[in-house]
Amino acid sequence: EAKAPSNFIRQIIDRDLAEGKNDGRVVTRFPPEPNGYLHIGHAKSICLNFGIADSYGGACHLRFDDTNPEKEEDQYIRSIQRDVEWLGFEWAGPVRFASGYFDQLHDFALQLIDKGLAYVDTQSPEKIAEMRGNFTTPGQNSPHRDRSVEENRALFARMRAGEFDEGEAVLRARIDMQSPNLNLRDPILYRIRKKAHHQTGDKWVIYPMYDFTHPLSDALEGITHSLCTLEFEDHRPLYDWLIDNVDVPARPRQYEFSRLNLNFTVTSKRRLKLLVDEGHVDGWDDPRMPTLSGLRRRGYTPAAIRNFCEALGVSRADSVIDMSVLEEAVRDDLNQHAPRAFCVLNPLKLVIENWPEGHEETLVAPVHPQDEAMGSREMPLTREVYIDREDFREEANKKYKRLVLGDRVRLRYGYVVRAESVVRDDAGEIVEIRCSYDPDTLGKNPENDEGQGKLRGVIHWVSAGRGVPCEVRLYDRLFQVANPAKVAEGESFLDHLNPESLRVLSGCVVEPGAAGAVAETRFQFEREGYFSVDRDSTAARPVFNRTAGLRESWPR
Ligand code: ATP
Ligand code: MG
Ligand code: MG
Numbered sequence: 001e002a003k004a005p006s007n008f009i010r011q012i013i014d015r016d017l018a019e020g021k022n023d024g025r026v027v028t029r030f031p032p033e034p035n036g037y038l039h040i041g042h043a044k045s046i047c048l049n050f051g052i053a054d055s056y057g058g059a060c061h062l063r064f065d066d067t068n069p070e071k072e073e074d075q076y077i078r079s080i081q082r083d084v085e086w087l088g089f090e091w092a093g094p095v096r097f098a099s100g101y102f103d104q105l106h107d108f109a110l111q112l113i114d115k116g117l118a119y120v121d122t123q124s125p126e127k128i129a130e131m132r133g134n135f136t137t138p139g140q141n142s143p144h145r146d147r148s149v150e151e152n153r154a155l156f157a158r159m160r161a162g163e164f165d166e167g168e169a170v171l172r173a174r175i176d177m178q179s180p181n182l183n184l185r186d187p188i189l190y191r192i193r194k195k196a197h198h199q200t201g202d203k204w205v206i207y208p209m210y211d212f213t214h215p216l217s218d219a220l221e222g223i224t225h226s227l228c229t230l231e232f233e234d235h236r237p238l239y240d241w242l243i244d245n246v247d248v249p250a251r252p253r254q255y256e257f258s259r260l261n262l263n264f265t266v267t268s269k270r271r272l273k274l275l276v277d278e279g280h281v282d283g284w285d286d287p288r289m290p291t292l293s294g295l296r297r298r299g300y301t302p303a304a305i306r307n308f309c310e311a312l313g314v315s316r317a318d319s320v321i322d323m324s325v326l327e328e329a330v331r332d333d334l335n336q337h338a339p340r341a342f343c344v345l346n347p348l349k350l351v352i353e354n355w356p357e358g359h360e361e362t363l364v365a366p367v368h369p370q371d372e373a374m375g376s377r378e379m380p381l382t383r384e385v386y387i388d389r390e391d392f393r394e395e396a397n398k399k400y401k402r403l404v405l406g407d408r409v410r411l412r413y414g415y416v417v418r419a420e421s422v423v424r425d426d427a428g429e430i431v432e433i434r435c436s437y438d439p440d441t442l443g444k445n446p447e448n449d450e451g452q453g454k455l456r457g458v459i460h461w462v463s464a465g466r467g468v469p470c471e472v473r474l475y476d477r478l479f480q481v482a483n484p485a486k487v488a489e490g491e492s493f494l495d496h497l498n499p500e501s502l503r504v505l506s507g508c509v510v511e512p513g514a515a516g517a518v519a520e521t522r523f524q525f526e527r528e529g530y531f532s533v534d535r536d537s538t539a540a541r542p543v544f545n546r547t548a549g550l551r552e553s554w555p556r
Contacts, residue, residue, distance in 0.1 A: 004055055007314040009048070009255055013056060013225060022224040022250075026058030029223050030084070030091075031065045031098075031214065034076035034198075036269030037284040037291040038083045040305070040326065044260040047309035049227055050089035059092030061221055066099045067213050069197040077198070079284070083292040088302045098213045099199040101220055105208045106160075108216055108246045109171060109189060113152045117245055118189060119145055120155035122169045131177075132185050139177035139185040159192060162205045166192045171206075175241060183238045187211055215239040219248035226254045230316060260312065261320045263482040265290040271485065271493060280497060281478070287534075287545045288478040288501050298475065299522050299532025299547030304333040323477065327548045334522055334530040334547065339367045339374060341514035342412070342460040343525040343544065345472055345505055347386035349464060350433045352417060355383040360466075363442075365413040377513050381414050384464035386509050391459045392433060394422065401457030403433070408446075410458045412526065416441040460526050468515035470542040473534065474503040508544075515542050522547065 004010075013026055028049040032038065038046075053060035062084060066072050081095060112118035121128060121144045133139040147155070152171075159169050171190035179185055189212040194205050215238075218226045226239075233256045243251055259267075266272065267290055275281045275289070284291050287298035295305065308329035312321065361381045367374040391402040391409075403409045408418045415437045423432035438446050446455075477498055484496040514523055519535040523544075530547040537543040 004051055004310065005313065008316070009225070009227060009257065009314055010052065012255060013052065016224070017056075025222070025224055026053065026056040027061070027092075027222055027224045028053050028058065028227060029061040029063050029096075029218065029221065031063045031217075032080050033065045033068065033071075033210075034073065034080060035068070035071040036076060036273050037079050037289075037293055039267045039269070039272060039292065040262060040265075040290045040295065041260045041267040042083075043087065043292060043305050044309050044312065044314075045227070045229070046084060046087055046089060047306055048257070048314055050084075050091075051310075052225070052227075053092070054089075058224075060089070061093065061096055061223070062091035063096040063098060063217060063221070065210065065214065065217075066097055066197070066199060067207055067210055069193055069195040069207065072198055074198055079293060083296075086292065086296060086302055087305060096217075096221065097199050098208075098217050099197060101213070101217050102200060102204060102208070104220060105213060105216055108242075108248075109156070109208070109212075110153070111246055112173065112189070113156060113171075114149055115245065116149060117174050118171055119147050119152050119174055120159065120169055121145075121172050121186075122155070122164075125167050125170075128170070128172075128188075132182065133177075134182070139179075139182075141177050142172070142186065145174060145177075145186070156190075159190070159206050160204075162194070164192055166194055168192065173212075173238075173241070175238075181234055181237055183211070183235050184241070187238060211235055211238055212242065215242045215252065215254070216246060216248060218252040218254075219243060219246075219250050222250045223252040224250075226252045228254060228256055229259045230256045230318070231259075232256055256316065257314045258316055258318045260309075261318070262290060262323055262326065263320050264323045264477040264479050264484070266479070266485050266493060268485070274494070275478075278494070280494065287473070287475050290478075296520070297532070297534065298545055299334070299520075299530060300330050301333050301337075301522070304330040307333065320483075324552050327552065331530065331548050331550075334524060336371075338522045338524045338530060339377075339514075340365070340369065340526050341377075341511050341523045342379070342462050343470070343472065343508055343510040343514070343523075343528060343531070344386045344388050344460065344462050344467070345508050345528060346389040347462075347507065347509050348389045348392060348433065349431065350385050350387050350392075350417070350419075350435055350461070352383050352385070352435050352437045353420070354436050357383060359383065360463075363413050377511075379413065379511050379513065380463045380466040381411070382463045382465050385411065385461045386464055386467060387411075387433075387459055387461045392419070392430075394430075402459055404456065407453075407456055409456050410441070411461045412458045414442065414461070415439065416446050416455060460528075462509045462511050464509075466512050467509040468512055468540075468542060470508050470510045470515070470544060472505045472508045472531070472544045472546065474505065474546045476501045476503075510542055510544070515539060517542070524550075 050060045131140040172186045285293035417435040417437045421434045480498045481496045484493045516539045521533045529549040531544040534543040
């Protein structure tokens with residue numbers, strides 16, 4: 001396996017190992033909140049955390065950060081596990097839940113109360129927010145800040161017993177209301193939520209805050225390097241304060257790296273959920289979504305996504321990655337590994353007049369022209385075939401490397417044909433091309449070529465009788481603007497949806513060998529692009545999603 005390129009986090013780990021820290025252990029974690037499906041941004045964090053564990057012989061835990069019963073759901077828990085596995089990673093030990101530590105976290109809260117480092121505040125949420133101040137105004141101490149340990153114990157017990165309503169009381173850390181860091185101005189540790197939790201049911205009506213839960217869960221699990229995105233940098237002093245003031249079995253450290261931002265899409269679960277809930281897309285796994293399940297349905301491979309993340313590297317510099325970089329990653333992978341097939345997206349019938357009626361030949365083509373090991377495929381050629389409408393013109397100059405009336409092309413892997421005449425419908429539209437073929441041109445150039453000029457080109461085709469009618473879904477970018485999340489006053493990111501992000505072609509024809517492929521089989525349809533079998537597909541009615549064109553083509 002190729003060695004992963006170094007980055008500042010790996011350098012920190014190398015140094016820690018050299019100094020003998022953590023008894024030589026490297027333990028990371030990937031900590032999603034189960035409030036949505038994973039997106040491409042999460043892939044960066046997954047590749048980083050699991051990649052580090054893999055290359056240092058360490059462990060990476062999968063831990064659901066499930067402290068908010070309101071927004072969390074079981075379907076998210078299942079999809080997240082599936083996505084991590086699909087990317088090719090294995091978590092160490094069982095799936096973990098922050099909610100699995102609620103008892104211990106409660107004990108830790110009591111420790112803080114007993115040390116005079118936490119107190120119950122019974123002011124209104126508005127008052128607490130107001131007294132917290134902001135970047136320019138210092139905070140003010142709560143009148144409840146100096147309650148006795150006994151009083152705090154009693155009030156916290158009553159909070160837990162359900163004697164207060166939501167918003168009537170919180171437990172706060174007692175740190176420093178004058179701190180320039182707002183996160184240290186007596187942050188809330190516990191709040192009341194009278195909601196059942198997907199893991200703990202009705203056991204709790206108080207729930208610990210993320211900032212309290214995360215460092216202490218890390219410590220309980222023996223995480224050595226807790227890697228998170230830069231927006232948590234200002235939370236690190238609180239992380240360390242908790243580790244310092246609670247009696248925990250180990251000392252994890254937090255390191256921050258920059259988020260992955262991609263243009264022409266949104267990577268926030270809140271916005272993605274809105275797209276789903278309002279029906280702008282066909283669910284979380286709509287192939288236009290930047291979710292891992294959407295990318296998967298679109299035809300992305302785990303390798304493409306991992307290579308993409310690896311190539312991005314890990315740093316503390318914020319940047320926006322161009323969507324074309326992601327698309328190039330899947331092209332690279334599929335170009336190497338996807339079997340080839342013929343699919344005619346916009347069929348026009350071509351009749352070979354000198355081909356005997358009822359005669360059929362089986363032509364042999366490579367599955368991959370650059371990879372013999374992938375074997376060969378068989379394609380029936382019959383008197384009537386389909387070619388793409390784009391591949392025929394009545395007249396054209398020399399630059400047009402396709403079929404022109406009176407001129408010749410090769411049917412790829414087959415014979416040379418010449419367009420002799422066209423048949424039109426009542427409206428004057430061409431509905432058929434009448435051709436002749438040269439039987440002596442299979443795998444070789446035509447003889448007696450004088451006066452005919454060079455062959456114009458080679459085009460793909462599918463037997464009319466043997467090809468299988470199919471549907472092809474052409475996807476485009478979901479948003480028309482590079483930064484849909486940046487909206488003017490009174491606008492919504494939804495105003496920037498691309499109305500042409502999905503175009504369905506229902507009258508396509510695919511070569512029979514590709515028709516029965518199971519969902520998620522990927523192909524390069526020669527001369528068209530990369531396509532993946534959709535889960536709506538059946539053998540009788542295949543459905544293909546376009547993953548990417550053969551080359552970059554934005555803007556169109
Ligand atoms: P969102 O804003 O979409 O809700 P989140 O950060 O709240 O994202 P979590 O489920 O908490 O989502 O994320 C799990 C892990 O993935 C966190 O460690 C988080 O830092 C990381 N992560 C989330 N988005 C990105 C991103 N765009 N780039 C890199 N890492 C990310
Ligand atoms: Mg989060
Ligand atoms: Mg979030």
